[in-house]
Amino acid sequence: xxxxxxxxxxxxxxxxxxxxxxxxxSIVVGDGLWPQFLLGAAINSGAGLLIALATLKxxxxxxxxxxxxxxxxxxVLMSAFATIPLMLALPRLSFTRAFFETMSxxxxxxxxxxxGLDTLPPSxxxxxxxxxxxxxxxxxxxxxxxLPLLGVGGMQLYKAEAPGPIKxxxxxxxxxxxxxxxxxxxxxxxxxxxxxxxxxxxSWFDAICHSFSVVGLGGFSTHDASIAYFNSPAIEFVLVIxxxxxxxxxxxxxxxLRRMSLQTYTRDPECKAIFLILAASVIVIAILLTWHGxxxxxxxxxxxxxxxxxSMATTTGFVTQDYSTWPVFAxxxxxxxxxxxxxxxxxxxxxKMFRTLLLARQAGRELKLLVHPSAMASVxxxxxxxxxxxxxAVLGFIFLYFMTVALLTFALLLSGLDFDSAFSAxxxxxxxxxxxxxxxxxxRNYHSLTQFQTWICTVAMLLGRLEIFSVIxxxxxxxxxx
Amino acid sequence: MKIVILxxxxxxxxxxxxxxxxxxxxxxxxxxxxxxLRDLQDRLDIRTVAGNASYPTVLEAAGAPEADIxxxxxxxxxxxxxxxxxxxxxxxxPTKIARIRSAEYTSRPQLFGEEALSVDVFISPEQLxxxxxxxxxxxxxxxxxxEFADGKVRLVGVRALKGGxxxxxxxxxxxxxxxxLDSRVVAIYRKGRSISPEGDTVIEDGDEVFFLAASNDIRxxxxxxxxxxxxxxxxxxxxxxxxGFRLAKALERTNQVKLIERDPRRARKVSELLEHAIVLNGDxxxxxxxxxxxxxxADVFAAMTNSEEANILSAMLAKRLxxxxxxxxxxxxxxxxxxxxxxIDVAISPQTITxxxxxxxxxxxxxVRVHSLRRGAAEALEAIVHGDAxxxxxxxxxxxxIELPEGTLIGAIxxxxxxxxxxxxTLVQADDHVILFLSDRRHLEAVEKLFLRASR
Numbered sequence: 001x002x003x004x005x006x007x008x009x010x011x012x013x014x015x016x017x018x019x020x021x022x023x024x025x026s027i028v029v030g031d032g033l034w035p036q037f038l039l040g041a042a043i044n045s046g047a048g049l050l051i052a053l054a055t056l057k058x059x060x061x062x063x064x065x066x067x068x069x070x071x072x073x074x075x076v077l078m079s080a081f082a083t084i085p086l087m088l089a090l091p092r093l094s095f096t097r098a099f100f101e102t103m104s105x106x107x108x109x110x111x112x113x114x115x116g117l118d119t120l121p122p123s124x125x126x127x128x129x130x131x132x133x134x135x136x137x138x139x140x141x142x143x144x145x146x147l148p149l150l151g152v153g154g155m156q157l158y159k160a161e162a163p164g165p166i167k168x169x170x171x172x173x174x175x176x177x178x179x180x181x182x183x184x185x186x187x188x189x190x191x192x193x194x195x196x197x198x199x200x201x202x203s204w205f206d207a208i209c210h211s212f213s214v215v216g217l218g219g220f221s222t223h224d225a226s227i228a229y230f231n232s233p234a235i236e237f238v239l240v241i242x243x244x245x246x247x248x249x250x251x252x253x254x255x256x257l258r259r260m261s262l263q264t265y266t267r268d269p270e271c272k273a274i275f276l277i278l279a280a281s282v283i284v285i286a287i288l289l290t291w292h293g294x295x296x297x298x299x300x301x302x303x304x305x306x307x308x309x310x311s312m313a314t315t316t317g318f319v320t321q322d323y324s325t326w327p328v329f330a331x332x333x334x335x336x337x338x339x340x341x342x343x344x345x346x347x348x349x350x351x352k353m354f355r356t357l358l359l360a361r362q363a364g365r366e367l368k369l370l371v372h373p374s375a376m377a378s379v380x381x382x383x384x385x386x387x388x389x390x391x392x393a394v395l396g397f398i399f400l401y402f403m404t405v406a407l408l409t410f411a412l413l414l415s416g417l418d419f420d421s422a423f424s425a426x427x428x429x430x431x432x433x434x435x436x437x438x439x440x441x442x443x444r445n446y447h448s449l450t451q452f453q454t455w456i457c458t459v460a461m462l463l464g465r466l467e468i469f470s471v472i473x474x475x476x477x478x479x480x481x482x
Numbered sequence: 483m484k485i486v487i488l489x490x491x492x493x494x495x496x497x498x499x500x501x502x503x504x505x506x507x508x509x510x511x512x513x514x515x516x517x518x519l520r521d522l523q524d525r526l527d528i529r530t531v532a533g534n535a536s537y538p539t540v541l542e543a544a545g546a547p548e549a550d551i552x553x554x555x556x557x558x559x560x561x562x563x564x565x566x567x568x569x570x571x572x573x574x575x576p577t578k579i580a581r582i583r584s585a586e587y588t589s590r591p592q593l594f595g596e597e598a599l600s601v602d603v604f605i606s607p608e609q610l611x612x613x614x615x616x617x618x619x620x621x622x623x624x625x626x627x628x629e630f631a632d633g634k635v636r637l638v639g640v641r642a643l644k645g646g647x648x649x650x651x652x653x654x655x656x657x658x659x660x661x662x663l664d665s666r667v668v669a670i671y672r673k674g675r676s677i678s679p680e681g682d683t684v685i686e687d688g689d690e691v692f693f694l695a696a697s698n699d700i701r702x703x704x705x706x707x708x709x710x711x712x713x714x715x716x717x718x719x720x721x722x723x724x725x726g727f728r729l730a731k732a733l734e735r736t737n738q739v740k741l742i743e744r745d746p747r748r749a750r751k752v753s754e755l756l757e758h759a760i761v762l763n764g765d766x767x768x769x770x771x772x773x774x775x776x777x778x779x780a781d782v783f784a785a786m787t788n789s790e791e792a793n794i795l796s797a798m799l800a801k802r803l804x805x806x807x808x809x810x811x812x813x814x815x816x817x818x819x820x821x822x823x824x825x826i827d828v829a830i831s832p833q834t835i836t837x838x839x840x841x842x843x844x845x846x847x848x849x850v851r852v853h854s855l856r857r858g859a860a861e862a863l864e865a866i867v868h869g870d871a872x873x874x875x876x877x878x879x880x881x882x883x884i885e886l887p888e889g890t891l892i893g894a895i896x897x898x899x900x901x902x903x904x905x906x907x908t909l910v911q912a913d914d915h916v917i918l919f920l921s922d923r924r925h926l927e928a929v930e931k932l933f934l935r936a937s938r
Binding site: 064155156170172173174175177387 | 509529
């Protein structure tokens with residue numbers, strides 16, 4: 001296990017660089033928090049270097065099982081270290097809440113326990129948003145791009161972190177090159193997002209922060225009122241487009257950029273399904289809202305429906321309206337969408353569209369076999385036959401997903417939370433969507449939760465981001481047996 | 483370099499393993515069997531594509547449009563040739579290497595090249611293995627014989643035995659022993675561990691010694707390491723497949739050759755094609771047959787069937803029945819290791835031989851030949867020196883001045899027809915063929931760079 005510790009140390013050490021962003025911001029803005037960030041960076045990198053040096057002689061190629069341990073440790077420790085500046089700057093913040101906040105940042109959940117975001121020092125806000133950005137595509141993917149030494153073991157790490165059931169597809173033969181390509185696309189889209197948000201009227205600072213949020217499908221905002229603060233249809237429109245883009249597979253974006261053609265999207269069954277489901281849901285909910293007379297005109301309904309439905313479904317978590325007061329179909333449907341919509345290889349959470357499609361086809365196959373018991377039926381997605389092994393893994397994943405949701409919900413119920421809040425908080429956590437309903441609804445935040453409840457939600461976020469298997473496997477006896 | 487390997491068989495997998503270990507290479511492997519690919523991807527940092535290797539869409543997905551080299555190693559000659567043709571026609575892939583087994587194709591080189599099939603280099607494993615075994619038989623006592631500079635220089639591995647003139651003496655005395663000849667000991671393995679050869683290194687009984695010498699001097703130098711073995715007269719070959727047959731064909735004029743083949747029809751066919759060799763129909767692991775055919779007086783027993791287990795067993799049996807020296811064709815590296823330390827004198831790995839010749843074509847710089855020694859732990863390579871004192875990092879320098887990576891040494895230099903054993907004051911000139919020995923293959927890249935033509 002010491003070989004794992006060595007790589008862990010290196011990854012931690014490198015992430016000291018991430019603190020440069022808030023340090024720079026603090027100096028430019030003059031909020032006086034740069035010493036706190038500098039200390040955080042020093043502790044983070046220092047601890048990492050120390051671990052790496054102490055275990056230098058145990059350096060070796062990583063094995064398949066090392067990936068899971070390393071990835072989980074990296075995510076937990078990174079969140080823990082990232083709390084340092086928060087706790088130094090906000091002395092009244094407990095570790096539980098600070099850890100919730102940073103975990104929510106890195107897993108791109110976007111739930112917050114902080115209030116008074118508008119008056120928070122800018123560098124702290126930037127730090128929260130940059131956590132979204134680093135966590136969006138994945139800490140490990142970033143580490144892979146800059147740490148060539150990981151070699152073959154890199155693939156194991158990549159598999160343990162990357163979302164989606166099929167992870168063998170690489171953009172380039174080398175995992176380092178694949179990671180670099182992904183980050184190139186990610187950075188390009190972020191740059192485009194910053195510029196378009198600025199043009200739509202945000203300040204540079206807000207544009208940068210919200211771009212980090214939206215591209216990582218996070219949900220943090222620099223304002224308590226979230227996007228409602230801007231009250232600008234243009235900003236909402238741009239964000240809807242960006243959320244849709246970020247909910248697609250980044251490998252598709254890379255291919256589209258390289259070939260300069262949109263063909264790769266139209267051929268991808270996931271992209272098509274996501275677009276159709278989102279479009280249909282937005283229109284149906286807009287009609288529903290008009291029908292119930294919540295908003296004066298269909299156009300207004302469409303605007304609010306489009307923004308909030310897309311935000312929720314893509315597991316982002318921006319809000320402009322208190323949709324918990326909408327007819328009950330709408331918020332529950334939006335919660336349901338957040339489970340299934342995001343694509344494999346996107347920055348969003350949930351079950352992923354690929355698995356949803358696969359399960360639907362699998363069910364279709366079973367139905368066909370009932371009618372023709374001796375038929376040869378294979379599961380196909382977009383014309384491609386899916387190996388049974390993948391289908392089995394997806395079934396296993398779904399079982400774990402629902403069991404996790406059920407058990408964690410029971411844990412929250414046990415602590416005395418009401419059912420609406422408990423269930424929606426867990427679903428929101430595991431899908432990395434910001435808001436649930438009830439006490440954790442769109443216009444509230446997670447400040448009201450007790451310490452125990454906060455930890456349960458933190459666990460849900462981590463499990464959701466690493467897609468359960470990578471974490472749960474650590475708790476199986478077989479993993480630790482030699 | 484971007485490399486596409488078609489076919490994930492034994493050779494394909496080993497090639498992917500060797501090539502992906504070098505940082506600069508990006509390797510993609512194509513095969514029809516997804517399971518093999520998944521397993522391969524778990525162990526190597528490569529990309530895999532499942533599909534028929536000669537289909538344009540599959541080649542495109544594997545990155546053929548950007549690839550520098552395509553290596554076709556599927557088990558079908560036709561697919562290999564077709565894949566090269568497709569890659570060249572559609573994607574203009576610069577270098578195309580194909581494995582072609584059938585002598586029907588390889589015997590007509592005009593099939594390949596400019597106006598014909600777009601295969602730049604073809605590799606015929608059977609032919610390579612046959613040549614290799616033939617060399618071993620011509621130098622009795624040798625464990626490995628590798629050729630450089632069109633056969634002008636050979637690198638020979640030999641196990642030192644009591645009775646050799648130099649055994650028990652230190653290397654410094656070698657020149658006095660040999661008088662006019664020159665030779666260079668490049669590596670010594672004692673009990674499986676490498677020791678670097680210095681002037682005062684004493685050669686012990688049982689050492690594995692690798693030396694370079696001009697081809698004509700090999701016998702004299704081997705004499706230093708072990709008592710002269712009698713030249714091989716009687717040879718028994720087990721297996722009348724491609725390799726066994728070619729070997730018999732190559733040796734039947736100079737030696738007494740017996741060939742044992744199990745399949746009566748094949749045996750008949752082979753007997754019709756061979757003029758002097760005696761073809762026997764039977765099982766090579768049949769004790770009675772071996773005794774009847776005087777296995778105890780055979781100088782060499784070579785098990786060349788396509789089943790490695792059968793080869794091992796029949797070779798062990800022949801050894802026990804009194805064959806002087808036994809060789810077996812063994813594919814699995816782990817078996818090779820097991821067998822050479824014990825009951826079988828020489829284990830021949832077709833894989834290593836094929837890979838060696840394959841990798842030479844994938845090398846950058848002006849490396850023209852690479853051979854693996856000791857199952858890939860060490861390498862010997864031949865590089866051509868180009869340019870002048872300005873553009874090259876080696877021209878005009880003495881051997882001692884060239885900055886070689888650790889564990890690397892220059893063994894010999896071939897200048898025109900002349901073979902010069904390298905000493906520290908030997909001057910390297912343009913167009914020399916330099917033969918180097920690397921005890922650690924990780925330094926291969928650094929050596930390649932040394933001989934890279936300077937960019938203008």
